[in-house]
Amino acid sequence: MLELLRKIVQEVSTAADVNSALDLIVRRIQRDMKTEVCSVFLFDPSSQRFVLRASQGLNRKSIGKVSLSSSEGIVGMVARRAEPINLEDAETHPAFCYLQETGEERFHAFLGVPIIHQRQVLGVLVVQQKECRRYDESEEAFLVTVSAQLAGVIALAEATGSVSKVSKTQEKGIEYRFEGVPGAPGVAIGTVVVVAPLANIEAVPEKEAEDIELEIKRFQQALDKVRKDIRKVSAKLARRLRHDEQALFDVYLRMLDDNALSGEIVEQIRAGSWAPGALSRVIMTNAGQFAMMDDPYLRERATDIRDLGRRVLSYLQEESERQAIELPENAILVADELSPALLGEVSTEKLAGLVSVHGSGNSHAAIIARSMGIPTVMGIVDLPYRRLDGRHIILDGYSGRLYVDPSDELLEAYREILREQAEVAAELATLKELPAITQDGxxxxxxxxxxxxxxxxxxxxxxxxxxxxxxxxxxxxxxxxxxxxxxxxxxxxxxxxxxxxxxxxxxxxxxxxxxxxxxxxxxxxxxxxxxxxxxxxxxxxxxxxxxxxxxxxxxxxxxxxxxxxxxxxxxxxxxxxxxxxxxxxxxxxxxxxxxxxxxxxxxxxxxxxxxxxxxxxxxxxxxxxxxxxxxxxxxxxxxxxxxxxxxxxxxxxxxxxxxxxxxxxxxxxxxxxxxxxxxxxxxxxxxxxxxxxxxxxxxxxxxxxxxxxxxxxxxxxxxxxxxxxxxxxxxxxxxxxxxxxxxxxxxxxxxxxxxxxx
CATH class of the missing domain: 3.20.20.60 (Phosphoenolpyruvate-binding domains)
Structure with a gap:
């Protein structure tokens, strides 16, 4: 079970978007549990209903059209109770709600488990069979475990999909709100600058290439340096390694050929991505595919691919470090994890706010941010931050919220708060020379x-x-x-x-x-x-x-x-x-x-x-x-x-x-x-x-x-x-x-x- 669960989570985490992730989930579970139907219903905040988002076994034309409220059907009951429901014959249950479009009248056995993330019911995972039978304890335990493991992945995929729907070039779009933890009080309105940790292939922000040919040149130069490094190490160890061990270095070099990883990365750059982003996407996809293979030797190649990716990324980032990073006015820095060291190096001249995907409002990074007087939000673990570079956001350091592509109405409301803050600060500044003394001395x-x-x-x-x-x-x-x-x-x-x-x-x-x-x-x-x-x-x-x-x-x-x-x-x-x-x-x-x-x-x-x-x-x-x-x-x-x-x-x-x-x-x-x-x-x-x-x-x-x-x-x-x-x-x-x-x-x-x- 653990191996199967690992494969499912690995597959889903590398999916391109939320629909692909959900489709992978239902196909994997339906096949591996040997059941006839697997479906996912996800909560839609705008309609306040649980919408059928993916299914293997039900009528595919009903996907995206069929929905239930929390007071309708057995699916609604699972969501309302936030606990599994396992039925031998769903049709005989008082809460059964017949959904003609799905063709589910053929199925009797029903097991539904809630998908819960941070105490919120995101949706319901369902398996069904024609046979009248109760799913046994091991099957129920497996589905509950899968649901718990996938909740965070689904939440992140949903958030990533939502943000990606709106183009940076659009004048107006739907605003998206993300909940975190207040780090330092205050409000900031500005443009996101994503700060990626060095040589972390999984945390590279996605950006558009300003000059595609230049990005390809940068990538090729980094690639040449890695090839030289590998040849140098291979030559140094030639006398100490057996022939088959020495051949592993040749495998590394072949991976970097134009017909292998290198070619895929160049294709991504030509499609408009900057070099580090293209590298990250290709490396993570290929590593994920190898990690899911049954053969132990091939599975270990996932580690080799990640290692190669980190080596190339190091040279790309080394080149970028030589170029001064120009912060836009009212920049809002977003990092996977803010550190005191990072904050010690930040120039506050154009800095309006800080966001840390991990960490809490009581971490030392948040404490230092407060001392700097910079509005900060921490712990937005579902934030698809890699796709936010250059986006316009509102940072609310009081409530711990982040609004991506905010509406004009919301912008005006927060601008009013900024004006009020400035007035209070001016009033408090008059106390500078006065002592902190109570009214009774x-x-x-x-x-x-x-x-x-x-x-x-x-x-x-x-x-x-x-x-x-x-x-x-x-x-x-x-x-x-x-x-x-x-x-x-x-x-x-x-x-x-x-x-x-x-x-x-x-x-x-x-x-x-x-x-x-x-x-x-x-x-x-x-x-x-x-x-x-x-x-x-x-x-x-x-x-x-x-x-x-x-x-x-x-x-x-x-x-x-x-x-x-x-x-x-x-x-x-x-x-x-x-x-x-x-x-x-x-x-x-x-x-x-x-x-x-x-x-x-x-x-x-x-x-x-x-x-x-x-x-x-x-x-x-x-x-x-x-x-x-x-x-x-x-x-x-x-x-x-x-x-x-x-x-x-x-x-x-x-x-x-x-x-x-x-x-x-x-x-x-x-x-x-x-x-x-x-x-x-x-x-x-x-x-x-x-x-x-x-x-x-x-x-x-x-x-x-x-x-x-x-x-x-x-x-x-x-x-x-x-x-x-x-x-x-x-x-x-x-x-x-x-x-x-x-x-x-x-x-x-x-x-x-x-x-x-x-």
């Missing part, structure tokens, strides 16, 4: 989270009073090797000088999880529970010592450095890190540097650290809570996984109780406690944290004016009353609703998300 310092060079100017423009989190890993991510002590010193000095005498909190290198260094890969099955943060740097004291030395040297003559240790779980880690700090300090003093011991603190990000907050407070100068990771670990929710993004709740009662406990325990030792997670960047969250006793709130610079406005608009007594009310509640959704209502009641409606088109 309580002062709340507001600091910022940074990591990019551009963050410095942006933070000072917004009136930041210090840096609560400087992400030192970002300079590491945008390089091809570890930066030297001298390079790090220069980078850190710029941050410290820009804010002096205001405090700058530098977190030591925090890699692992979703933050990888290309030159120091960490391959783990469960990276968020693995080798990351302080665990890595204590295992590599040479990395830790170089970074600490650079920080201390950068602080010479300034004195505003604070050092923060990430991902601590035990006092032993803190003690060891402090010993290394003392060693670096002594070394530098011996070398003649006038350096002093800075304030040292820890980040509380894991449950184990919550219950040691007081022990940590006895050893350090300050405590800072990383509420993003803490929420992730408390709720067992991978914040990069869009499938469980809805379970990540900053206002979960367990999270709020943990935050209040940390503040209370730290203050017992007279230690400052701050928070640098995203909760501090929400008006409601900021009020709760202030009431809990947090001494400093640190957030992205974009949100700072809004938080200042929220604090200045209330009294501490109101914030404490809100916290008392929330503490008595036991449901995160109800707490969220209360927070939204409270923002309106307190007269802070300008800080709430705008009313969006539905």
């Amino acid at each position: 309580v002062r709340m310092p507001l600091w910022v989270n940074t990591g990019l060079i551009a963050d410095v100017a942006r933070s000072l423009e917004k009136g930041a009073e210090g840096i609560g989190l400087y992400r030192t890993e970002i300079p590491f991510m945008v390089r091809d090797f570890f930066p030297s002590e001298h390079e790090q010193t220069q980078i850190y000095r710029k941050q410290l000088e820009a804010f002096a005498p205001l405090p700058v909190t530098m977190r030591t290198l925090d890699i692992g999880g979703d933050k990888a260094l290309p030159y120091f890969p960490i391959q783990e099955e469960n990276p968020f529970l693995g080798w990351r943060g302080i665990r890595v740097t204590l295992d590599h004291p040479e990395i830790f010592l170089v970074q600490i030395r650079a920080m201390l040297r950068a602080n010479e003559g300034l004195g505003n450095l604070r050092i923060m240790l990430p991902m601590v779980t035990s006092v032993h880690e803190v003690d060891e890190a402090k010993r290394l700090l003392d060693r670096a300090l002594a070394e530098l003093q011996d070398e003649g540097y006038v350096v002093e011991r800075p304030l040292v603190g820890v980040m509380i990000e894991v449950p184990a650290a919550v219950y040691q907050a007081r022990l940590f407070a006895q050893r350090v100068d300050f405590i800072s809570v990383g509420s993003n990771d803490l929420t992730q670990y408390l709720l067992a929710v991978d914040r990069n996984n869009p499938r469980v993004a809805g379970l990540y709740m900053a206002y979960h009662p367990a999270v709020l109780k943990a935050l209040e406990y940390i503040s209370r325990e730290a203050h017992k030792e007279g230690v400052q406690v701050s928070i640098c997670g995203e909760m501090a960047a929400e008006p409601g969250g900021a009020l709760l944290l202030m009431a809990m006793g947090y001494d400093v709130l640190s957030m992205n610079a974009t949100n700072l004016p809004g938080i200042k406005s929220a604090i200045r608009g209330v009294t501490m007594a109101q914030a404490e009353a809100l916290l008392a009310q929330v503490s008595r509640m036991d449901d995160a959704d109800k707490i969220q609703a209360l927070m939204s209502d409270t923002i309106q009641t307190l007269g802070l409606s300008q800080l709430a998300r705008p009313v969006l088109p539905d």
Whole structure:
């Protein structure tokens, strides 16, 4: 069964369009289950009916014409109940609905299973037979498994087919909406630029060739380089390989002949595709065909074809990298997966928005996007992004929606939202020189989270009073090797000088999880529970010592450095890190540097650290809570996984109780406690944290004016009353609703998300 399922999924994933995919499904299942009919009904949102989209066994003229509502027929009942229905004789069932066009009166046995994707019933998969019999358990289990496996493929094929129906040259078309997860608030209207990862043959965007002959020339040049590489390797290994093993290199070269893959790719380019897109299409089609073959030797050739494709693509992309990529005005970057490294290299001058097919609103990429103030949508897993390059879209970072080829009416509605946003931003800008002080005189310092060079100017423009989190890993991510002590010193000095005498909190290198260094890969099955943060740097004291030395040297003559240790779980880690700090300090003093011991603190990000907050407070100068990771670990929710993004709740009662406990325990030792997670960047969250006793709130610079406005608009007594009310509640959704209502009641409606088109 597993082998059959693999073949079906493989075939469908390489289908040219949704109709081809559905046709493959019904033919494969009808043949392999040895049943007489297999059909697929898919939900049509415009008619609100389940339409027969493919069938093997029913009258083919009825395809696309026959449909049922969720209250009609057994198919409708399967969809309504969202569960399988297995009948010996469908005609005797009360819900049976006779559809004359299909000729189904000849069939008695019926098994229908829902096709469900992300909790939505996309359609119903049906098998039927003339014989009166009940499909056995293994057959039902197989069809349920097939349906579950194919749901995502069908959803993507449907989305791809919808987008492809509208030509880029058409003045008007039907708009298509895709649902994702909010990454960074705001609205963007602009043109898509697809960013493809290097040498990923499956993620190449589809573009039209501007110059067909030039594209063919580029492809042929890349091909020649790959041929030379293969011949060079073959010659180098000639004496070490047997004759039959040596012949494999000849197989590679034959695949690249004009009569093989090369010829197919040139044909695709002549049909109007740019070279990388033509290469991707041909390679994936051929690899898919080989992967489905029964012969093990031939099946392995799929790997060879993909490898050849990656080699050619590498040279094509290497050539493209030499040419500066011109972003259009109001460009919206779309990537398979946004990374902090990619965002660190992006020029924001013409950038209006960001879209990541994978990832969630709580990933580090989304957090950095928020700090950059760029509207972002994450986790649109069904987005046919490869076909979107050059398309006009609306990005809604509040609801997590994307509209392709929007109507004039929708465009005008979102332009009005942009105008309102500009008015609110202008109003908040007047608060820059004013303190964040409540109406009854309580002062709340507001600091910022940074990591990019551009963050410095942006933070000072917004009136930041210090840096609560400087992400030192970002300079590491945008390089091809570890930066030297001298390079790090220069980078850190710029941050410290820009804010002096205001405090700058530098977190030591925090890699692992979703933050990888290309030159120091960490391959783990469960990276968020693995080798990351302080665990890595204590295992590599040479990395830790170089970074600490650079920080201390950068602080010479300034004195505003604070050092923060990430991902601590035990006092032993803190003690060891402090010993290394003392060693670096002594070394530098011996070398003649006038350096002093800075304030040292820890980040509380894991449950184990919550219950040691007081022990940590006895050893350090300050405590800072990383509420993003803490929420992730408390709720067992991978914040990069869009499938469980809805379970990540900053206002979960367990999270709020943990935050209040940390503040209370730290203050017992007279230690400052701050928070640098995203909760501090929400008006409601900021009020709760202030009431809990947090001494400093640190957030992205974009949100700072809004938080200042929220604090200045209330009294501490109101914030404490809100916290008392929330503490008595036991449901995160109800707490969220209360927070939204409270923002309106307190007269802070300008800080709430705008009313969006539905």
